[in-house]
Amino acid sequence: MAPPKNAPKPGRTLLALFAIMVVMAGLAVWQGQTKPKLGLDLAGGTTVTLTAKTVNGKNPPANQMDQAVKIMTKRVNGLGVSDAEVAKQGSNNIVVNVPGEGQGRVVNLIGTTAKLQFRQVFAVADGKPSTGAAPAPSPSPSKSAGEKKDGSKSPSPSASASPSGGASPSASSTPRGRALSGAMTAPTPKPSGSAAPSAAPSASSPLGQPSGRPTAPTQEYPGVTDKAVISQFEALNCYGGDRRAPGSNDPNRKFVAACDQDEESGQAAKYILGPVRVLGESVSSASAMPPNAQQGQASWSVSLKFNGTGARQFGEVTTAASQAYQQNPSSPQAQVAIVLDGQVVSAPSIREGAITGGTASIDGPPDSFNEQYATDLANVLKYGALPLEFKQSSIDEVSSTLGSDQLTGGLIAGAIGLGLVVLYCLFYYRGLGVVAVTSLVVASVITYEAVVILGEGMGFRLSLPHIIGLIVSIGITADSFIVYFERLRDELRAGRKLRSSVENAWKRARRTILVADAVTFLAALVLYFLAVGGVAGFAFAMGLTTLIDVVVVFFFTKPMVALLARTSFFGRGHPMSGLDPRRLHKPQDTSAPAARTTSQEA
Amino acid sequence: MGTRAAISRIYRGEISADIVGRPKIWYTISGLLLALSIAGLLVQGLNFGVEFKGGSVFTFKAPSASIEQVRGAVTDGGAHQVIVQKAGGDWRVTTESLSSDQVTEVKTSVSKELTVPADKVSTQVVGASWGGEIQKKAWQALLVFMVLIIAYLSVAFEWRMAVAAVVALVHDLVITAGIYAWSGFEVTPATLLGFLTILGYSLYDAVVVFDMIKEVTKPLGPTSRTTYSEAANQALSSTLVRSLNTSLVAILPVGAILFIGTTLFGAGTLKDLSLALFVGMIVGTYSSICVATPLLVQFKEREPKYKQIRQNIARREQSSKRTSKAKVSAGAGASSPSAGENGPSDDDGGGDQQGTPEIRSTVTVRKVVQSGSRQQPKRGSRQQRRGGK
Helix, strand or coil: CCCCCCCCCHHHHHHHHHHHHHHHHHHHHHCCCCCCCECHHHHCEEEEEEEEECCCCCCCCHHHHHHHHHHHHHHHHHCCCCCCEEEEECCCEEEEEEECCCCHHHHHHHCCCCCEEEEEEEEEEECCCCCCCCCCCCCCHHHHHCCCCCCCCCHHHHHHHHHHHHHCCCHHHCCCCCCHHHHCCCCCCCCHHHHHHHHHHHCCCCCCCHHHCCCCCCCCCCCCCCHHHHHHHHHCCCCCCCCCCCCCCCCCCCCEEEEECCCECCECEEEEEEEEEEEHHHEEEEEEECCCHHHCCCCCEEEEEECHHHHHHHHHHHHHHHHHHHHCCCCHHHEEEEEECCEEEECCECCCCCCCCCEEEEECCCCCCCHHHHHHHHHHHHCCCCCCEEEEEEEEEECHHHHHHHHHHHHHHHHHHHHHHHHHHHHHHCHHHHHHHHHHHHHHHHHHHHHHHHHHHHCCCECHHHHHHHHHHHHHHHHHHHHHHHHHHHHHHCCCCHHHHHHHHHHHHHHHHHHHHHHHHHHHHHHHHHCCCCHHHHHHHHHHHHHHHHHHHHHHHHHHHHHHCCCHHHHCCCHHHCCCCCCCCCCHHHHHHHHHHHHHHC | CHHHHHHHHHHCCCCCCCCCCCHHHHHHHHHHHHHHHHHHHHHCCCEECHHHHCEEEEEEECCCCCHHHHHHHHHHCCCCCCEEEEECCEEEEEECCCCHHHHHHHHHHHHHHCCCCHHHCEEEEECHHHHHHHHHHHHHHHHHHHHHHHHHHHHHCCHHHHHHHHHHHHHHHHHHHHHHHHHCCEECHHHHHHHHHHHHHHHHHHHHHHHHHHHHHCCCCCCCCCCHHHHHHHHHHHHHHHHHHHHHHHHHHHHHHHHHHHHHHCCCHHHHHHHHHHHHHHHHHHHHHHHHHHHHHHHHHCCHHHHHHHHHHHHHHHHCHHHHHHHHHHCCCCCHHHHHHCHHHHHHHHHCCCCHHHHHHHHHHHHHHHCCCCCHHHHHHHHHHHHHC
16 A cells, blocks of 8 residues: 555656557557447447247357357358347347348348258148138138048048149249249259149249148048147147247157248148158258249249268158158148248158259249348358257347437437536536546546447447446546545645645545445446346446546546646645635634634524 | 525535434435335336337337327238327337237338338337346346445445445335336336446445545544444545535436437437436435445444443543533534433534534544544634634
8 A cells, every 4th residue: 555656756647648548549540440339229220139049948058159159140241241240148148230221131030040850741731720710711622621520631622732733833822832843852853744844834823822732631630649739730820920839940849830931922831740851950051043944943942962861861751752642642741841940941742752862952932932032041051050049039120310319419418418517526626627627538538449449349339328328427437536536625624735635635535436446347247247138238338437437547637636736726725726725624724714604604 | 695605615525414313314214215115116016118028119200290190100000009109200109019020011101101211210129028038137137246245345344334335225226116116217228227327326425435434433442532423424424525526426417318318309218228327326325325324333333342432432421521511512413322312412502503513523524534643633623612602
């Protein structure tokens, strides 16, 4: 607790501080960034908070979270979005910031789990709860047949449905995935059954035609052994809302009920799917392919390449499906569903025999399976499945205009508030008030520089709460000066000389300031590590200003007061200096006038 | 003249009030406030914003639109539970949780019917579980923080101070929450930020006061002429100016932001954050002076060491009336136990309570602050007192 070595040389300390400030400014300019980076609420953009879903509700392992962040970052880069950020927050959140407006698509994609599975289909129906539900719009006879007890496989009603979907893959008219022929093919599709050639003309078949809908007309779902899944399947509603049936993404479940990924032409189908036959991990590469008109393809597609195991497994499942097709073309088991994140992307019938080449392609109706969709899907598959499943906890899409209005308002208000603080300091502390005000200015400059440098260095972005936090903290920062000034005045009241008071008061104020700032810093630290949402950034701003407060008080305010104490204006206690012993009710020789004023008051 | 005199007294740091001496007043006030707050929380509950309940918010500028038009535009987009709020030229429409497709529909509908460019419509979709997540984390953070702060303050000061500070902190948080409950202000994540800032602020204030108390009470020993309560009260009085100044300086910017935020933007981050801060800072200043300190003093007075001091002083007072009189008046109103026991002290103050006791009190501050055993200031004070009379 020895007096600081630099105490007698306040000038040197001040110079050092200014040198640091200049260096910081230089650093900012050298980084090519002289303005703080603005958060998305101010600059406009989309922020999504993704929360990891775990089965038991516990926090997921940290390494899985890190891996998820890595994969998401890769996906973002793969999409060519510049300046996007993916960051882990807390133990089970990942925050994705995408600057610019209208980036919802990108954000949606980043968080997609991309758990790809291939499962054989065991039952198909229109995606409404089957009990009492009216059949889908303009139902084919087969649908109503499927409503109630029918007993057998009853191939006849649906037989008409499935082939019509197959022979003329009325891609556009049916939900994605029932583009039966073209959907999944060997690398060199055998144009057997004239499927491919007929695809193009029929693609423009009337939208309302529900012919492509192969319904499972049975109540008994052959081959399905899991009663729970059957009742879940019957109750499942695939229209609107969340299409993810519970458990549908779990690769360990033998049977699952799942919905179509999208509702198209007002229709969505639901499925009972068998065990996972090929996992997405077996996909070694994925790429988007433009429509191949020569082969009658009207839509973009994603071509998949399997690795060794994947190729073998895929061969097996297509063999099984193909056999089922030979036995009964309408059998749901002739279809192999491509399941992405628990939703069926497509469920083509395998009619051309087993596909053993280790490659496959996914395609769908041209209106939705466009270039963008195919590219995105390929991207998601290429960069791997996320190790965890995420749900979007919050999505904020902000247009920059609104944010910047609030920013302007906040800044104006902050300026008014700080202006009032300045007036008050000057009114109350007179000459010392000038020190307080210049200290505030120095604190503001350092804060600004720090924010700019950190913005470049570690991607710190100012959002509106941060800015308010900074303005408010600067106000609170003034407290350190007040603690010091009050101690100083205490010393003067006790009758000490100004020079020694400056040092004595400092020794005592220093400890108070450090202890109090440590409390604030501790609060900031806890908030930073335990926080969700915007809290972490706010805590960061709070911690930063606390540190800056300490720096300013130690390296500016105190040396400044020490320096000023040498001037005759302060040293002799000019009435305007704020250190006038008479006004401070100094005892000893000035006790009489002080007592007089007091008795006047009384 | 009265106000001027008051101002100049504040300026000289001469504010003196027997705050520690009458803990019952403050405890009653705080107890009432706490009871009201808890009743509010139970009866009214907090009005949680969309972020906690789940839902979708659309924000856009359409200065010429009427409330019916806005409502119509959003309803046409397929939303059902529509709450329309206006703030300046901005509209803020809250609906039930919508899927991203539905959000797009509402957006399209709004941009068509109100001729707002689609990319100027801000949207926010929050899952219902999100708020629970935030709340859970906030509680966690609060608990961890309290444990750490008790540990830290126990090391830096002592456990009694830590407990007193944390009690005051909880007091602040509950009352601020109570004000939110009764007034029905919306609780948003920004409000939460405000609450969390109060944590730091409330403690900061208490720590500064405690630091002074620690310093002032350090030299107290068996032969001291002041009890812990008196010393603490002096410490409090001498930091009162600082506390008020600090609070004023901290509240000014917050008040400005609150004013601008409310008048210009209505509901929004600016208002939510600054309102919580505004309320919390006022309560925080009050509690560090009127709750934390009296509580600490009650803790400390139970310590044998300070009990002893009090008994010694009482004995001396009885043995010599003159000493007692001088002592008590120097103590300016004295502390709870001695003031309660001693008739003379009240009589003494009763005559000219307005002017003189205040001078005496500051005199004692000086004595205590100097923390030396020199008799100089005390003697000076006595002379001065005689001169004054």
